[in-house]
Amino acid sequence: MPPRGLWEIVGRTAYLVFCTAVFVFLIAPIVVIVPLSFNAEPYFTFTEGMLRLEPAAYSLRWYQNVMGDPEWRHALLNSLFIGLAATVLATTLGTLAALGLTHPALPGRSAIMGLLISPMITPVIISAAGMFFFYSNLGLTQTHLGLILAHATLGTPFVVITVAATLSGFDPNLYRAAASLGAGPLRTFRRVVLPLIAPGVISGALFAFATSFDEVVTVLFMGGLEQRTVPRQMWTGIREQISPAILAVATLLIAFSLLFMLSVEWLRRRAGGR
Amino acid sequence: MSSNRQAEADTFFLSGPQLRAVGLVLPLVAFIGLTFIAPLATMLSRSVYDPVVADALPATLDLLQDWDGVHIPPEPAFEAIARELRRARQERTLGRVATRINRVHGGLRSVITRTARRVREAEGLSWRDTLVGVHAAWDDVQTWHAIRHAGERFTARHYLHALDLERRSDGRIAPRPDEYRVYVSLLWRTLVVSLSLTGLCLLLGYPVAYLIAHAPPQRASLLLLLVLVPFWTSLLVRTTAWIVLLQTQGVINSTLVALGLIADESRLAMIYNMTGTMVAMTHVLLPFMVLPLYAVMRTIPRLHMSAAASLGASTVQAFWRVYWPQTLPGVGAGSLLVFILAIGYYITPALVGGQSGQLISNMIAYHMQSSLNWGLAAAIGGLLLAFVLVLYLVYDRLVGIERMRLG
Numbered sequence: 204m205p206p207r208g209l210w211e212i213v214g215r216t217a218y219l220v221f222c223t224a225v226f227v228f229l230i231a232p233i234v235v236i237v238p239l240s241f242n243a244e245p246y247f248t249f250t251e252g253m254l255r256l257e258p259a260a261y262s263l264r265w266y267q268n269v270m271g272d273p274e275w276r277h278a279l280l281n282s283l284f285i286g287l288a289a290t291v292l293a294t295t296l297g298t299l300a301a302l303g304l305t306h307p308a309l310p311g312r313s314a315i316m317g318l319l320i321s322p323m324i325t326p327v328i329i330s331a332a333g334m335f336f337f338y339s340n341l342g343l344t345q346t347h348l349g350l351i352l353a354h355a356t357l358g359t360p361f362v363v364i365t366v367a368a369t370l371s372g373f374d375p376n377l378y379r380a381a382a383s384l385g386a387g388p389l390r391t392f393r394r395v396v397l398p399l400i401a402p403g404v405i406s407g408a409l410f411a412f413a414t415s416f417d418e419v420v421t422v423l424f425m426g427g428l429e430q431r432t433v434p435r436q437m438w439t440g441i442r443e444q445i446s447p448a449i450l451a452v453a454t455l456l457i458a459f460s461l462l463f464m465l466s467v468e469w470l471r472r473r474a475g476g477r
Numbered sequence: 478m479s480s481n482r483q484a485e486a487d488t489f490f491l492s493g494p495q496l497r498a499v500g501l502v503l504p505l506v507a508f509i510g511l512t513f514i515a516p517l518a519t520m521l522s523r524s525v526y527d528p529v530v531a532d533a534l535p536a537t538l539d540l541l542q543d544w545d546g547v548h549i550p551p552e553p554a555f556e557a558i559a560r561e562l563r564r565a566r567q568e569r570t571l572g573r574v575a576t577r578i579n580r581v582h583g584g585l586r587s588v589i590t591r592t593a594r595r596v597r598e599a600e601g602l603s604w605r606d607t608l609v610g611v612h613a614a615w616d617d618v619q620t621w622h623a624i625r626h627a628g629e630r631f632t633a634r635h636y637l638h639a640l641d642l643e644r645r646s647d648g649r650i651a652p653r654p655d656e657y658r659v660y661v662s663l664l665w666r667t668l669v670v671s672l673s674l675t676g677l678c679l680l681l682g683y684p685v686a687y688l689i690a691h692a693p694p695q696r697a698s699l700l701l702l703l704v705l706v707p708f709w710t711s712l713l714v715r716t717t718a719w720i721v722l723l724q725t726q727g728v729i730n731s732t733l734v735a736l737g738l739i740a741d742e743s744r745l746a747m748i749y750n751m752t753g754t755m756v757a758m759t760h761v762l763l764p765f766m767v768l769p770l771y772a773v774m775r776t777i778p779r780l781h782m783s784a785a786a787s788l789g790a791s792t793v794q795a796f797w798r799v800y801w802p803q804t805l806p807g808v809g810a811g812s813l814l815v816f817i818l819a820i821g822y823y824i825t826p827a828l829v830g831g832q833s834g835q836l837i838s839n840m841i842a843y844h845m846q847s848s849l850n851w852g853l854a855a856a857i858g859g860l861l862l863a864f865v866l867v868l869y870l871v872y873d874r875l876v877g878i879e880r881m882r883l884g
Contacts, residue, residue, distance in 0.1 A: 235721065453713075460706075
């Protein structure tokens with residue numbers, strides 16, 4: 204559509220400028236953090252030296268600071284442990300449920316779907332409050348198990364949604380084909396269904412892990428000193444004395460989420476291209 | 478034919494297709510029931526059920542049942558409360574009892590604890606005189622009303638409190654005194670902020686989604702990444718980023734000062750207030766608007782606009798009459814999603830909102846962690862939950878929960 208007149212050109216330019224501004228708004232804050240984490244000074248602005256690109260103005264001191272800190276190491280181990288356990292739980296239960304949900308014979312599908320998605324829609328502050336009351340009755344507050352259950356709960360909707368989405372394009376004739384070739388249900392699942400839905404399952408698992416890895420409210424309510432995770436540690440850092448060490452952690456987390464995002468996008472394209 | 482195919486497909490499922498499907502779903506349903514629904518039910522029961530005072534002062538409350546509420550209660554009530562407060566002190570439940578009575582009527586905590594500590598049976602002195610001797614508040618009917626009110630096992634007082642209401646001693650429900658009214662205005666503020674955020678996200682997100690949806694594939698996937706990066710980036714990282722940008726010694730202020738646009742001593746206060754909350758939350762929520770819009774727009778052929786133009790419609794007409802109506806499902810999905818997320822948001826306002834940028838969720842956290850008024854926290858949570866549930870049902874009606882997609 205070639206522009207038809209001056210006003211079209213002006214309008215189109217304004218439109219592109221507007222969109223660019225929105226993209227800058229979305230990306231700039233994340234990009235700005237990265238160079239600042241290499242600041243040699245304990246400031247949150249670009250020093251003159253940084254702007255002149257002097258090597259001396261940059262340093263890895265905040266990274267060394269974080270790496271050498273036993274609290275951060277402990278937090279990372281906690282995050283990984285809780286995240287992985289929650290992911291395994293959420294992915295297993297979520298994948299099974301998605302298989303059932305996409306099965307044509309399931310009665311009351313939308314009600315069940317509504318129930319299974321509800322942890323994603325409920326504000327986390329409410330879920331966390333409820334979990335605190337209920338889990339403290341069971342003695343599960345201030346335990347790793349309590350947080351694993353909490354995070355698995357928050358992660359399952361993502362698994363259900365992604366796996367169900369992959370399954371919606373699934374040809375039920377494949378079951379018939381596998382059965383006619385003599386495969387039992389378990390074998391059919393392992394050799395036919397699983398390879399086809401694998402991208403969805405892995406995406407769901409990544410979503411579930413990312414959810415746990417970024418979750419702070421349930422940890423605030425239910426975790427004790429022993430259960431401090433990376434986001435919990437960042438929370439304290441931001442609230443109490445924000446130091447550039449936080450920016451170093453933030454930069455590492457950005458790298459981490461980029462990796463996650465690219466994996467999910469790659470998997471989506473793989474699944475979509477089929 | 479189709480049912481035949483169906484039946485054959487079902488040979489994969491061992492014992493009756495329905496049973497098999499239910500069996501697959503059941504583990505997660507049970508898990509969610511136990512780890513999510515049961516906690517919510519516990520919270521809701523906390524918001525209306527509180528046995529502490531009722532369990533500690535059974536005889537007193539029994540006697541107060543028949544009390545007229547106008548005159549000072551009769552002597553047996555004084556004796557009962559004296560004995561039961563002493564027992565509560567021995568059983569170490571006194572603190573919790575005193576806190577609850579104090580919440581109904583401020584200032585009674587010290588009355589209760591001092592009475593439990595000092596009261597002794599005295600020869601030739603009525604229990605009433607003994608108690609009034611310990612604290613004059615025992616000669617005030619309001620004290621007794623507070624005890625009777627706090628002694629309700631099932632109570633609506635947390636919900637009333639959350640709506641800035643209270644039950645007067647004559648049973649009337651009336652607004653609380655002005656200086657105690659916080660929650661309704663906070664609920665309003667949360668509602669207004671959430672609506673503004675939804676509008677803002679639509680305003681910023683619609684043009685961007687349009688650009689991505691109708692760009693050539695290569696450029697579209699690149700632009701989409703620009704939306705997905707913030708979507709995937711940790712919430713705490715993004716909040717940190719806004720602190721770094723917006724604070725008084727931060728990047729934006731320092732740049733403005735360096736450029737000579739503002740004086741060093743008049744740096745802008747853009748964070749730890751409502752501005753900080755709005756900016757950071759728009760950033761957090763914008764991807765949730767762009768992605769559903771993009772998903773819908775992608776399916777709209779550009780040909781429709783060209784066809785409208787060839788029929789003589791101006792660009793504006795073609796947009797409003799042809800394009801916009803087709804994007805309404807996306808607009809609805811994105812707006813509801815953003816609104817639901819905004820109304821329950823906690824982390825960002827807590828970190829960048831300061832005093833004026835707090836929302837209702839921050840009040841829940843405050844009562845959970847600082848004031849330890851869990852009944853009230855549960856009631857505010859219950860109100861918020863009911864509201865979100867209604868929106869969820871609207872979402873289901875308009876968009877369909879089953880059509881929910883990620884990223």
